[in-house]
């Protein structure tokens with residue numbers, strides 16, 4: 001499991017570490033690792049032009065000390081000070097002693113700051129770190145834009161990205177690599193921030209962060225392998241779990257077919273379909289058990305997936321919500337599901353909105369959800385007292401309490417019609433196989449992302465291709 005910690009936790013761990021160790025030890029470790037990463041990116045340090053963008057805090061201090069190390073190895077290092085009176089004094093002295101140059105970044109008259117950025121092979125963003133508030137200020141944004149061809153390395157996190165949420169208010173640095181200290185910060189793993197961070201390198205600087213204080217977590221291969229339902233020797237199809245699918249309508253029979261396609265690959269022993277697209281489903285999947293009547297009369301299931309292409313069929317939805325088994329609600333089902341009704345359920349509920357659906361449920365516009373995904377998923381989970389999977393780039397899964405999960409396998413290829421229907425079937429199947437809602441949602445998202453990569457392999461994919469590639473994703477994970 002990869003964990004990310006909020007700023008308050010990092011600061012507390014920093015205080016504890018500082019009380020233990022000699023003064024300046026943390027910054028020395030941070031700067032050494034930062035300089036090593038810069039050297040790796042440069043290949044040949046001697047004679048390379050490196051420009052540091054330095055703000056008023058310790059983030060700038062890290063950049064200055066790292067710059068001093070590079071200067072000692074023969075790099076031509078220039079520090080551009082964005083707050084000339086408040087730059088880290090120790091860092092400045094170290095850079096000067098190593099032969100580095102310092103220019104005033106606020107003074108716009110002679111263009112020296114612009115030249116230093118434009119002529120650099122490597123630009124180090126030490127403008128702000130976890131102490132940053134809001135987006136880049138105008139002068140900083142202007143200088144960052146001058147770095148057209150340089151490799152950009154962000155110190156701790158790209159300046160302008162909110163460390164706790166990944167929100168970007170205004171401009172932010174677009175880094176090729178982010179060297180982050182002590183712990184991943186949520187903003188490095190959740191979009192839009194994640195997209196600004198480039199490749200993230202975590203450096204251990206000796207902070208002690210208790211795992212139970214994590215704000216965010218991302219499943220890794222080994223976690224998914226552990227969670228995948230594997231049939232025991234004595235299992236039969238009923239013990240493996242039966243997933244019920246309530247999806248599709250006369251107008252949208254395809255949603256039923258795609259949802260069943262996903263469900264067939266999630267590990268449940270059987271898929272039961274109940275709805276008006278029964279003929280279309282059985283024609284495509286003879287292994288599905290189909291009926292056209294109400295879900296409650298369809299036979300026993302261990303979990304339901306309801307909603308894709310459902311249209312306005314509220315009766316079927318209510319019938320499913322009454323069941324005392326886990327229920328996944330997606331698409332039209334989300335529009336029809338009453339908040340109180342969902343809260344009153346005793347068995348687990350998993351809601352799987354995309355940003356547009358989440359926005360409609362929250363009564364805000366879509367852009368608001370896209371820009372503040374963590375806040376949106378947490379709020380929905382609290383309102384519905386349910387597990388919520390917010391689809392999109394960096395899919396999130398939240399319970400009403402506890403750390404949020406972020407999916408690391410997403411790919412833009414998944415932005416294709418019907419791919420959400422496949423995800424619903426897949427997650428419903430994992431629920432039926434006995435996974436908790438949070439695990440079912442996050443394992444489904446993980447497999448779905450891997451499947452899309454398999455299916456796409458550099459070319460556009462259709463939702464059906466994604467469903468068919470799910471077994472390959474299982475094999476990847478199980479090694």
Ligand SMILES: NC(=O)C1=CN([C@@H]2O[C@H](COP(=O)(O)OP(=O)(O)OC[C@H]3O[C@@H](n4cnc5c(N)ncnc54)[C@H](O)[C@@H]3O)[C@@H](O)[C@H]2O)[C@@H](O)CC1
Pocket residue numbers: 010011013014026027030055056057058059060062127128129130131132133134135136137155156157181182205207
């Ligand atoms: N927390 C830790 O354990 C460690 C932190 N270190 C570094 O220290 C950083 C945190 O240092 P600080 O607390 O000094 O904070 P920062 O250096 O992140 O920035 C705070 C300063 O920036 C100004 N500021 C805030 N928002 C701004 C904006 N949008 N534009 C321009 N200026 C803005 C503030 O007025 C304040 O002076 C970390 O990100 C990391 O780089 C490392 O040295 C090693 C250890």
Ligand SMILES: [K+]
Pocket residue numbers: 059125126127128129154155156157158159
């Ligand atoms: K930074």
